[in-house]
Amino acid sequence: MRFDLSALRGDPGRPFNLSQDVDLPVVEWQGEALRVLGPVHVEATAVYQEEGVLLRVSVRARVRRTCSRCLAELVENVAEDGTLEVNPDEIAGAYLELGPFIEAGLRLGLSPKPLCTLGCLGICPECGADLNRERHREGCHGQTKRLDPRLAKLRELLDEPPSER
Template sequence: MLITLEEARHEPFRWDEVAELDLEELEIPELASLGSIACAGTVSAAQDGYLVRARLEYSQGLVCTRCLEASSSEECCDFELLVLVEEQAEEAPFDFELEAELAEQDLDTMTIVGETLDTLPLIREQIQLGVPMKPLCSSECRGLCPECGINLNQGDCKCVAPVDPRWSGLAALKAQLGSEDASES
């Protein structure tokens, strides 16, 4: 949605929106699905621009980097962002100075040209930030068998597991007992 910043000049503008993002446009391979994004917050005039304070709620499906299964979760993120308004795009040198100053305040900033704030790029950025570098379906995920590719969370395969050194003595004993024993197990 487009917010006319003029409306936020004297009193905070209430931002309520349900946004849809195109999954392909996001280009995040780990993101398998994305539901509607409920945005609620305010846009208020600040010293150097406009302060956006909002919460996004949405469901997303992430592909586990170990087992490659997608699992969905409900996400909720709060964020603050300072929107700097530039009259014309040419004022870059001045803007660099401003950004350096603002970086010290530890606030995320975004510079826009003109008095209209498009919320989509802003939402897109938060969604991207919400995707971990290496998503896992669970910290205990056993991943895929490197031999046959079966998902080990769903069951064991018949591939030979690496031998635990503590059992190597037993394995040697088994080998001595002959192949008949092994084929029955």
């Protein structure tokens, strides 16, 4: 997906539009290789101006992620619109290739902390239980809060080292 620079240059001020489904099966994000489900839908507009090429790129994609709290798989709908200025002197060749901008847009649109549901309870850091589906495992202190107060007191006593009593 690309714009022909000579066409842009030949008609300054006029917006050129492109709309295309682009194959980008994997996007690298913070050391992870995320799977992109189906093509990335891209809409792009370029205008040749005195200062440079004004480029607007919109990306729409579905990306496979894992919940940042419970690690469940989910599909994130990414929608990112960006505008930037490109110096035509810095473009090698006769075309303004959109590949790098599409990938950058996709990365920008990804949530830093995706969640399977807004209220995801996550995994207990102490006992490893998936709190969306199960209770804290036996012996976990995360359990104390929900225990009968008498049992909680008992637990406190049991957890105290003997030397301190």
